[in-house]
Amino acid sequence: MPELPEVEVCRLGISPHLIGEKIQDIVVRNYQLRWPIPAEIIQAKGQIILAVERRAKYLLIRCESGTILLHLGMSGTIRVVNQSTAIAKHDHFDLVLENNNVLRLNDPRRFGAVLWLDSHHDEQGLLTKLGPEPLSDDFSDGYLFQKAQGRKVPIKTFIMNNHIVVGVGNIYANEALFKAGILPTAQAGNINEERLNALTHIIKAVLAAAIKQGGTTLKDFTQADGRPGYFAQSLQVYGRAGQACHCCNTTLEEIRQSNRSSVFCPSCQSE
DNA sequence: CAGACCTCCTGAACGC
């Protein structure tokens, strides 16, 4: 389950292996991902990779005449391996480079995506409706409060909505709300500006810390699976339903919201 | 527009 920090660490890890390299070949072993991989992906062949960017949880491999968009979905991983590395189960997609390296996508659940974006296959539909990056200055004091006015949705659903802010997955939503002392069920529009500003800063801090931790595993990125992020940090509530709150010892409770599990402390968190 | 719900998929965990 790559969250935004994992995707950013992935970007940092693969970038130096890709930038400036020419794409020698494209290998698709299974077209059936979240969306079918478009035949137009072949247009990337022969192109130089100019940059590797990230928007929300999308990786954007910028080429001369278009962009390869990658999404890891729930279970995707990307590795830079030598061309002679054996194919494993669920290795659906390869970007073969002229330097003998291969960018290889493995995704058991196939919630991930590989798309080709150019002037004919635009990225407008997919990327322009997204809210601000959580670590950018566009996501700062006043923003959540302004957006929340009149909104009755639970705050947890609200911060997981990509139109509001991108990159906040279920795990970090649970953790951030715990740290902010806000119940996941609280109506977004009922929360005062001060508390929403605090939540904003907590979201930034939690994501930034995870990226920083993940960065320490970068040196082995082409070898090991470099699985950083939330595994490395101690989770306060996620996956701890029925156990004692680390803060006040109250038993943590679990409910379902929008078909996602929410875990919270009924004592530390309030409306 | 806002909000609820659905859908894709496989592996892990569990029950008998």
Place this chain on the structure above:
DNA sequence: TGCGTTCAGGAGGTCT
């Protein structure tokens, strides 16, 4: 041991 069942969840799509 080996089935069957349940669950997890990113995010676009569909409906009311």
